[in-house]
Amino acid sequence: MLRQLEGSRAVAEAVALCRPEVVCAYPISPQTHIIEAVGALVRTGKLQPCEFLNVESEFAALSVAIGASAAGARAYTATASQGLLFMMEAVYNAAGLGLPIVMTLANRAVGAPINIWNDHSDAMAVRDSGWIQLFAEDNQEAVDLHIQAFRLAEELSLPVMVCMDGFVLTHALERVDLPGQADVDAFLPPYVPRQVLDPADPVSIGAMVGPEAFTEVRYLAHLRQLDALVAIPRLAEEFATRFGRSSGGLVSTYRTEDADTIVVALGSVLGTIKDAVDALRDAGERIGVLGITAFRPFPTDAVRAALARAVRIVAVERAFSIGFGGVLSTDVALSCQGLPASVHTVVAGLGGRPVTRRALEAVLHDAAAGKLGRTTFLDLDTIVVERERARMAADRRSGPMAENILRDLATSAASPHAEEGR
Amino acid sequence: MTPTPIRFYQVGSFAVGNRLLEEELRTVQSDPRRANSLDRGHRACQGCGEALGARYALDAAVRATGGDLVAINATGCLEVFSTPFPESSWRVPWLHSLFGNTPAVASGVAAALRVKGRSNVRVVAQAGDGGTVDIGFGALSGMFERNDDVLFICYDNEAYMNTGVQRSGATPPAARTATTEAVGPEPGNPFGQGKDLPRIALAHGIGYVATATVADLHDLEAKVIKAMARHGARYLHVLVPCPLGWGSQSRDTIRLARLAAESGLFPVFEAEDGIVTSVRKIRHKVPVEDYLVLQRRFAHLFKPERRDEVIAHLQALADENITRYGLVAPEEVEV
Numbered sequence: 001m002l003r004q005l006e007g008s009r010a011v012a013e014a015v016a017l018c019r020p021e022v023v024c025a026y027p028i029s030p031q032t033h034i035i036e037a038v039g040a041l042v043r044t045g046k047l048q049p050c051e052f053l054n055v056e057s058e059f060a061a062l063s064v065a066i067g068a069s070a071a072g073a074r075a076y077t078a079t080a081s082q083g084l085l086f087m088m089e090a091v092y093n094a095a096g097l098g099l100p101i102v103m104t105l106a107n108r109a110v111g112a113p114i115n116i117w118n119d120h121s122d123a124m125a126v127r128d129s130g131w132i133q134l135f136a137e138d139n140q141e142a143v144d145l146h147i148q149a150f151r152l153a154e155e156l157s158l159p160v161m162v163c164m165d166g167f168v169l170t171h172a173l174e175r176v177d178l179p180g181q182a183d184v185d186a187f188l189p190p191y192v193p194r195q196v197l198d199p200a201d202p203v204s205i206g207a208m209v210g211p212e213a214f215t216e217v218r219y220l221a222h223l224r225q226l227d228a229l230v231a232i233p234r235l236a237e238e239f240a241t242r243f244g245r246s247s248g249g250l251v252s253t254y255r256t257e258d259a260d261t262i263v264v265a266l267g268s269v270l271g272t273i274k275d276a277v278d279a280l281r282d283a284g285e286r287i288g289v290l291g292i293t294a295f296r297p298f299p300t301d302a303v304r305a306a307l308a309r310a311v312r313i314v315a316v317e318r319a320f321s322i323g324f325g326g327v328l329s330t331d332v333a334l335s336c337q338g339l340p341a342s343v344h345t346v347v348a349g350l351g352g353r354p355v356t357r358r359a360l361e362a363v364l365h366d367a368a369a370g371k372l373g374r375t376t377f378l379d380l381d382t383i384v385v386e387r388e389r390a391r392m393a394a395d396r397r398s399g400p401m402a403e404n405i406l407r408d409l410a411t412s413a414a415s416p417h418a419e420e421g422r
Numbered sequence: 423m424t425p426t427p428i429r430f431y432q433v434g435s436f437a438v439g440n441r442l443l444e445e446e447l448r449t450v451q452s453d454p455r456r457a458n459s460l461d462r463g464h465r466a467c468q469g470c471g472e473a474l475g476a477r478y479a480l481d482a483a484v485r486a487t488g489g490d491l492v493a494i495n496a497t498g499c500l501e502v503f504s505t506p507f508p509e510s511s512w513r514v515p516w517l518h519s520l521f522g523n524t525p526a527v528a529s530g531v532a533a534a535l536r537v538k539g540r541s542n543v544r545v546v547a548q549a550g551d552g553g554t555v556d557i558g559f560g561a562l563s564g565m566f567e568r569n570d571d572v573l574f575i576c577y578d579n580e581a582y583m584n585t586g587v588q589r590s591g592a593t594p595p596a597a598r599t600a601t602t603e604a605v606g607p608e609p610g611n612p613f614g615q616g617k618d619l620p621r622i623a624l625a626h627g628i629g630y631v632a633t634a635t636v637a638d639l640h641d642l643e644a645k646v647i648k649a650m651a652r653h654g655a656r657y658l659h660v661l662v663p664c665p666l667g668w669g670s671q672s673r674d675t676i677r678l679a680r681l682a683a684e685s686g687l688f689p690v691f692e693a694e695d696g697i698v699t700s701v702r703k704i705r706h707k708v709p710v711e712d713y714l715v716l717q718r719r720f721a722h723l724f725k726p727e728r729r730d731e732v733i734a735h736l737q738a739l740a741d742e743n744i745t746r747y748g749l750v751a752p753e754e755v756e757v
């Protein structure tokens with residue numbers, strides 16, 4: 001049914017359609033509206049049977065999900081940013097135990113400085129944990145990915161994280177088509193665990209494993225993730241047949257047929273990128289877009305195929321590895337080894353800074369003209385940066401960096417970001 | 423004819439031989455049909471109090487639930503010595519997730535069983551003192567406060583044993599651990615620190631809180647069985663001497679547990695619905711010194727010279743417990 005819904009509300013209803021049996025919640029912006037809405041659906045009896053637990057931390061939230069999943073229940077939770085890091089140990093544990101938990105990650109920057117706005121630093125911090133990570137481009141895809149996520153998780157016995165951009169998606173009102181319960185039930189059969197705590201068949205789960213087998217256990221986890229490279233497109237196809245729209249899959253392409261320059265990105269920024277690409281196409285540039293929906297497992301072959309004829313690749317990333325550079329670009333570059341294209345990183349939209357079409361057009365225009373360096377920070381306020389560097393060089397006790405910069409921005413009209421900084 | 427209560431003073435241990443008792447009064451452990459929940463072959467040290475306590479506690483829980491039991495285990499000695507895979511000593515369904523999240527994992531298991539309509543299957547969570555009073559404290563408090571249907575058992579050996587005997591929030595004052603060495607002007611663990619978890623549990627208003635030791639296994643079993651007859655959050659704190667960490671003889675494990683109780687250092691009591699309903703009275707009060715002197719972790723109190731003021735300080739703590747819980751019946755006071 002078509003409805004005008006907030007992203008969080010739409011996702012909550014999609015999750016409810018998947019009939020999770022245990023939901024645990026700990027609030028953090030911008031995830032709050034999702035768990036509030038799921039909680040209300042449980043209370044009104046629309047989602048039943050379901051145990052909704054208000055826990056005392058994210059570490060407990062995911063741990064409750066771990067226990068519930070190991071005891072054979074379909075388990076769901078949601079978090080963001082600091083919350084994801086607070087549950088980090090359990091994130092690895094859930095994957096190591098092969099528990100098909102589904103978690104929404106309402107992507108948000110990681111502090112310090114504390115910042116509630118959107119970027120992908122949180123998701124990147126756990127990319128090696130063994131969770132499948134899917135990124136939604138818009139709210140319709142967020143809805144559809146959740147329905148596919150439960151199916152995928154349970155088929156492979158692996159946890160799945162559905163990443164949706166905080167505020168940009170979670171708090172945006174969009175037209176969304178929510179499927180009917182009967183169709184979801186037909187697509188998503190009841191959960192049959194691969195291992196379960198059962199007095200009738202006692203097993204020990206979570207035993208210690210030493211050097212004699214640890215490599216094999218880890219390798220098998222890797223193989224299972226690689227299995228997802230086959231399962232994800234298959235499920236997307238099945239989803240399309242049943243629900244009449246294509247959502248999910250490993251990657252999506254836009255105007256790449258004859259493109260010399262291909263922009264690669266994750267999540268909602270793809271919308272703005274496509275607008276910028278349209279404008280550049282109109283100006284006669286041969287440019288296209290590759291959206292990565294499945295970031296883990298990384299779809300190396302699909303990415304390589306999509307980029308095979310590109311002259312240059314621009315990865316627009318909402319996170320980066322401090323002291324090195326691009327994260328997504330590294331994966332892209334390795335996938336394209338031996339291909340002629342140069343790979344450029346554009347770090348954009350950190351901590352919620354808007355990624356504007358104008359700024360993107362400028363940087364992509366530079367790229368097409370062969371003028372883009374290896375790593376670029378989009379819209380970086382170099383004046384502010386230089387001022388702080390000068391302060392640090394002049395005075396050992398130059399004070400807290402973030403606060404200095406905010407003070408600068410408050411007093412300086414010269415800065416293009418003075419408005420947002422406040 | 424009114425039966426005379428059984429009192430066996432002839433053995434120093436106060437132990438009651440099962441053979442002398444009616445069948446229904448015998449321990450679960452003496453029953454050939456016991457579950458052997460923690461079976462032989464595990465790798466605990468000789469005389470490990472934790473292995474003993476866990477075996478008795480879980481077998482009692484299995485009996486109380488007719489075998490419908492799931493055990494959740496924190497990281498620690500109990501987890502490590504019982505499951506170097508592919509060998510597992512557990513004959514009950516058993517899950518280990520992490521060190522600090524055991525109460526939350528147990529809450530999740532209980533929630534799953536409830537939603538699946540299998541509330542007949544009960545959940546026991548177990549952890550060492552570190553996993554309980556320190557790293558698992560937040561999750562434990564959450565589980566208590568939500569009154570989730572879990573019996574949480576802490577096997578208290580008074581330090582982080584699995585990592586090599588470091589201090590925990592349950593380490594007693596003056597005790598030597600690897601991080602409170604017996605060096606410097608005030609050797610051992612400082613006075614005035616640490617947590618009394620049974621009282622903290624009581625403050626949560628949960629239905630059942632009890633302490634026990636491996637010196638009185640009858641009592642331990644009875645408390646587990648009583649706890650399993652109730653629902654909601656329940657807490658059992660069991661003192662389990664650790665020969666390796668305490669520097670004691672393997673053969674003295676039971677004796678040390680008994681001396682801890684008989685000196686008043688470890689009060690054994692039971693509280694139902696917030697009220698202390700029974701206290702295990704001290705039979706023959708012993709000075710704390712009798713307990714301390716058997717353990718190398720307290721050796722610095724006696725050598726190279728006696729530290730009478732420290733011993734007296736520990737004695738005062740024991741006496742405080744005796745007063746708080748009424749551990750010595752007035753007519754039985756002995757000095």
Ligand SMILES: Cc1ncc(C[n+]2csc(CCOP(=O)(O)OP(=O)(O)O)c2C)c(N)n1
Nearest residue numbers: 498499521550551552553581582583584585
């Ligand atoms: C998060 C985390 N921190 C530290 C450890 C290391 N560690 C493993 S077991 C253990 C000690 C356990 O002590 P306790 O809970 O008292 O149980 P015991 O071994 O004494 O029975 C520690 C510190 C860990 N596994 N995980």
Ligand code: SF4
Nearest residue numbers: 466467470499664666
């Ligand atoms: S170190 Fe202590 S608790 Fe650990 S197995 Fe040995 S005796 Fe038991």
Ligand SMILES: [Mg+2]
Nearest residue numbers: 550551581583
């Ligand atoms: Mg311990």
